[in-house]
Amino acid sequence: MKKTTLSVIPGDGIGKEIVPATLKILDTLAEIDGGIQFEYNQYPWSCEYYLEHGVMMPDDGMTKLQQSDAIYLGAVGNPKLVPDHISLWGLLIKIRRECEQVINIRPAQYIKGVKSPLAEPNDFNFLVVRENSEGEYSEVGGRIHSGSDEIAIQNAVFTRNATERTMRYAFELANKRNGQLTSATKSNGIVHSMPFWDQVFQELAGEYPDIKTQSNHIDALAAFLVSKPDQFDVIVASNLFGDILTDLGAAVMGSIGIAPAANINLNGKYPSMFEPVHGSAPDIIGQGIANPIGQLWTAKMMLDHLGLEELGGLLFRAIKETIAEGIKTKDLGGTSTMNEVINHIHAKIKSY
Ligand code: ATP
Numbered sequence: 001m002k003k004t005t006l007s008v009i010p011g012d013g014i015g016k017e018i019v020p021a022t023l024k025i026l027d028t029l030a031e032i033d034g035g036i037q038f039e040y041n042q043y044p045w046s047c048e049y050y051l052e053h054g055v056m057m058p059d060d061g062m063t064k065l066q067q068s069d070a071i072y073l074g075a076v077g078n079p080k081l082v083p084d085h086i087s088l089w090g091l092l093i094k095i096r097r098e099c100e101q102v103i104n105i106r107p108a109q110y111i112k113g114v115k116s117p118l119a120e121p122n123d124f125n126f127l128v129v130r131e132n133s134e135g136e137y138s139e140v141g142g143r144i145h146s147g148s149d150e151i152a153i154q155n156a157v158f159t160r161n162a163t164e165r166t167m168r169y170a171f172e173l174a175n176k177r178n179g180q181l182t183s184a185t186k187s188n189g190i191v192h193s194m195p196f197w198d199q200v201f202q203e204l205a206g207e208y209p210d211i212k213t214q215s216n217h218i219d220a221l222a223a224f225l226v227s228k229p230d231q232f233d234v235i236v237a238s239n240l241f242g243d244i245l246t247d248l249g250a251a252v253m254g255s256i257g258i259a260p261a262a263n264i265n266l267n268g269k270y271p272s273m274f275e276p277v278h279g280s281a282p283d284i285i286g287q288g289i290a291n292p293i294g295q296l297w298t299a300k301m302m303l304d305h306l307g308l309e310e311l312g313g314l315l316f317r318a319i320k321e322t323i324a325e326g327i328k329t330k331d332l333g334g335t336s337t338m339n340e341v342i343n344h345i346h347a348k349i350k351s352y
C-alpha cells in the first residue's frame with residue numbers, strides 16, 4: 001500500500017465548509033485504486049488562526065508542508081478580520097514562494113449544464129500555463145523626481161531559466177494533450193522582453209517538431225478566447241498576460257465556483273499546491289450553498305499530478321455527469337446544496 005501524504009488547509013470562509021467535506025471522495029477513490037492510501041495532515045491556518053496567534057502559520061509550518069506530497073488548499077482571506085496583504089503574504093504567497101511553485105496552471109473547459117456567457121461556446125477546452133515567479137510582477141523599479149516631473153519605472157524581468165522552464169512544461173503538456181501550443185506575446189509593442197520570449201519559444205519549438213505552435217499578441221488572443229475559444233489547446237503566457245487570460249478563462253466557463261488552479265513546483269524538491277480560483281466568498285458563508293465543483297476539479301488536478309490519472313478521470317466523469325443531470329448549486333442556476341452535490345458525486349464514484 002503506497003501512502004500519499006496530503007497537507008490539507010481549508011483556510012477561510014467557504015474553504016472551511018467545502019474542503020473537509022470533499023475528503024471522503026478522495027478516500028473512496030483510494031479504495032477503488034486499492035494500492036494507495038491518503039494520509040491527511042489538516043492545518044487550521046486561516047484569518048481566525050491569525051487573530052488567535054498573531055501569525056497566519058506557525059514557524060515550523062513550512063517544514064511540515066514541504067514534507068508532504070501535495071498541498072490541498074481551500075481559500076485564504078477574510079478582509080473583515082485581517083487585511084489581505086497580511087493573510088495572503090503570510091500564507092498563500094509564502095507557500096508559493098518557499099515551495100518554489102513557479103508555474104500556475106488553469107484549465108478552462110466548456111461543461112455541459114453550465115451556462116457560459118458566450119453565445120456559441122462550442123466545446124472549448126484550453127489550459128493556460130502561466131509563469132508565476134517574475135516577469136512584469138518584478139520588484140525592480142521605483143520613482144524618481146517629484147511634482148510634475150515625477151516618474152514611476154516598473155521593470156519586467158525575464159530570465160532565460162524561468163522562461164525556458166515555463167515553456168518546456170507547456171510543450172510537454174501539449175505533447176500529452178492535442179499537440180497544439182499557443183504563445184501569448186506582445187513583441188510589436190514591448191521591445192525587449194517579448195522578442196526574447198518569442199526567441200526562447202522558437203528555440204524550444206525546434207526541439208518539439210511534432211507540436212503545432214503559434215504566437216498571438218495578447219490583445220488579439222484575449223479576443224480570440226471569446227470569439228473562438230475552441231481553437232485553442234495549451235497556451236503559455238508570462239505572469240501578467242497569464243493572470244489576465246486565466247481570469248478570462250474562468251469567465252467564459254460561466255462560474256467562478258467551478259474553476260480550478262494548480263501551483264506547480266518543477267524541481268521536485270517541494271510539493272505543488274492545488275486551490276480553486278474562487279476566494280472565501282464571505283457573502284455566502286454558513287448558507288450551505290457554496291459550489292464544491294471548483295474544489296473537486298482542483299482535487300482532480302492533484303490526482304493527475306500525483307500520477308493517479310485514472311482516479312482523476314473517474315472524479316471528473318462524476319463531476320460532469322452530476323452537473324449534466326442538473327444537480328447544481330445556486331450559482332449555476334440550480335437548487336442543490338453543497339452537501340447534495342458532494343454526496344451525488346460520491347455515490348456516482350462508488351457506483352463505477
Ligand atoms: P478573494 O479576495 O479571496 O479572491 P473575492 O471576494 O474576490 O475573494 P470570491 O470569494 O471568489 O472573490 O467571491 C466572488 C463572488 O463569487 C462572491 O459573490 C461569491 O459568493 C461568489 N462565489 C465564489 N466562489 C463561489 C462558490 N464556490 N460557490 C458559489 N459562489 C461562489
Ligand code: MG
Pocket residue numbers: 279
Ligand atoms: Mg478575488
